[in-house]
Amino acid sequence: MLCAQGVAAPLMLSSFLLLLVRANLPSGCLIASDILSCTNLGLNQVPVELPGMVATLDFNHNRIERLEAGSFSALPNLDTIRLAHNQLSRLTPGTFRNTSSIRHLDLSSNQLNIIEEHYFQELVGIKELLLYNNQIVRVESKALSGLSNLHKAYLSHNRLTDFPFFSIQEHPNLTTLDLSSNRMPNLPVKDIAALREKVQNGLFLHNNSLICECSMYSLFKQWEYRGFTAVTDFREEHTCLLYGEQRAVVHFLKHVRYFENCIIKLPTKRVSMEADAGNSVMLDCITSLKGKHLNYSWVSPSREYIAPPGNSNTLRMYSNGSLEILVAQENDSGVYLCMVHNHQESSNDSLEVNVTVQLRDQEEEPFNTGFTTLLGCIVSLVLVLMYLYLTPCRCWCLPATPSPANECSAQSSILTPTPPATTEGPGRKVSNNKHVVFLEPIKEAQNGRPRAALVLEHPKLAVTRSDADSVTSVFSDTTIVP
Ligand SMILES: *[C@@H]1O[C@H](CO)[C@@H](O)[C@H](O)[C@H]1NC(C)=O
Ligand SMILES: *[C@@H]1O[C@H](CO)[C@@H](O)[C@H](O)[C@H]1NC(C)=O
Ligand SMILES: *[C@@H]1O[C@H](CO)[C@@H](O)[C@H](O)[C@H]1NC(C)=O
Ligand SMILES: *[C@@H]1O[C@H](CO)[C@@H](O)[C@H](O)[C@H]1NC(C)=O
Ligand SMILES: *[C@@H]1O[C@H](CO)[C@@H](O)[C@H](O)[C@H]1NC(C)=O
Ligand SMILES: *[C@@H]1O[C@H](CO)[C@@H](O)[C@H](O)[C@H]1NC(C)=O
Ligand SMILES: *[C@@H]1O[C@H](CO)[C@@H](O)[C@H](O)[C@H]1NC(C)=O
Ligand SMILES: *[C@@H]1O[C@H](CO)[C@@H](O)[C@H](O)[C@H]1NC(C)=O
Secondary structure: OHHHHHHHHHHHHHHHHHHHHHOOOOOOOEEEOOEEEOOOOOOOOOOOOOOOOOOEEEOOOOOOOOOOOOOOOOOOOOOEEEOOOOOOOOOOOOOOOOOOOOOEEEOOOOOOOEEOOOOOOOOOOOOEEEOOOOOOOEEOOOOOOOOOOOOEEEOOOOOOOOOOHHHHOOOOOOOEEEOOOOOOOOOOHHHHHOOOHHHHHOEEOOOOOOEOOHHHHHHHHHHHHOOOHHHHOOHHHOEEEHHHOOOOEEEOOOOHHHHOOOOOOOOOEEEEEEEEOOOOEEEOOOOOOOOOOEEEEEEOOOOOEEOOOOOOOOEEEOOOOOEEEOOOOHHHOEEEEEEEEEOOOOEEEEEEEEEEEEOOOOOHHHHHHHHHHHHHHHHHHHHHHHHHHOOOHHHHHOOOOOOHHHHHHHHHHHHOOOOOOOOOOOOOOOOOOOOHHHHHHHHHHHHHHHHHHHHHOOHHHHHOOOOHHHHHHHHHHHHOOO
């Protein structure tokens, strides 16, 4: 009874609200809770009076050409506006006056031409901005600079020939900027390299009209090397035009021979290691350079330069390049840089080792380890005993079951050193010795793994692209039985 009342009250309230607001809304609009949906109604303007508590406005698929200044003001809960598939070609100043609560704005598939400085200035809280599939030729340099809460911006399938990358340098939460399928011939490589790493990781630039040249190629090769998803997910779609010629398209991450003469400076490789305070730590300097004519040197986190013999009372350097921290302290943590120089071929390479020295908890650990090992032993023993003495009971006690041989093969093979000669069926294949009982559950777990791994560890495969290579590699990785 109480329960029914609890449900009925909001229902009545919302149908009451529905009646209240209906009068001012075009017929065909629907209200459900705090969502107002007026899609596909052929509207050419946004209704003047909107229900005050609305959080989501959906005007997708209409014919709206113009938004009046202040169209969405006085809606304190407004979170999302959808205006995709309309005919907006520009926005009136003040369109988003008093709308700082908006988080998501969808203006995709319209006819916007230039993103002017004033368009989104009032949307200080915006997280997601959808502008793909317009006719945008230019984004004015300050148009996005004040939107410091921006997480994702989608501008693909437009006509951009450049983009003000410098204006988004300070955005702390930006993780996706999609500029794919535009018409950019050149990239401001320095501005792009100055962006935060997580912006670069989600900066989509494939299918533009890039002119093939080394600095552009080098940028993408570095991203590929660092495994940035924007590049690795769309490796095949990264194209450039030889001499800017439309007909000479090169898939430059696949066909690298056009760029053989480019000098590419890949970022220094970094490895991490952990060590316990008080122990000695050996840092090996393993790089691509091999041979006898190598000179090694190190730079410690405190910018100390160490070259052979380089021995002090805290550090020792070996002729193979390894550096030993004799007694590691917590303050020895940090990034050690090793530089290798081949003085015969005048080639060089480097490696960074990120060392983390931890204080070891000497009191509890031995006890804990001992205790868990003991507990593990007892549990295993109990399980083994239970298996041996409880489960096979079915077989011994009920000799008259219709097909005892099939059912009992696994169990009986535990008890007799050799399996019964008559054994047929599922137990047969593996029951050549008494370890069969331990083999079976392991096999099962491994057969179940590929599916779980595919879903849990590679959610990307489900949502982005079905990249045949990564699918097979996932499978082959996980089905190997050690
Ligand atoms: C904007 O909001 C403020 C308070 O949130 C209110 O005083 C003001 O009247 C609003 N302006 C318009 C144009 O709705
Ligand atoms: C955006 O980043 C800032 C600073 O890193 C952080 O304090 C804030 O919580 C982030 N905002 C969101 C919505 O994640
Ligand atoms: C690549 O861009 C062109 C024009 O910019 C567009 O017509 C084409 O659909 C895009 N291709 C893909 C696969 O998105
Ligand atoms: C270098 O020499 C030291 C001492 O002989 C040895 O402990 C270390 O493992 C060697 N490092 C490599 C990479 O072989
Ligand atoms: C490099 O090592 C060689 C010996 O392997 C030595 O003769 C040469 O002086 C070293 N060069 C430098 C710059 O340390
Ligand atoms: C680390 O701390 C010890 C004393 O705890 C000090 O002797 C040593 O100089 C410090 N090392 C560095 C690199 O700061
Ligand atoms: C290492 O190589 C870079 C570029 O290849 C070069 O600029 C630098 O001078 C080299 N360093 C040494 C010590 O040879
Ligand atoms: C080094 O490793 C520590 C601990 O894993 C991490 O917090 C730190 O950010 C790393 N430093 C660099 C420069 O990668």
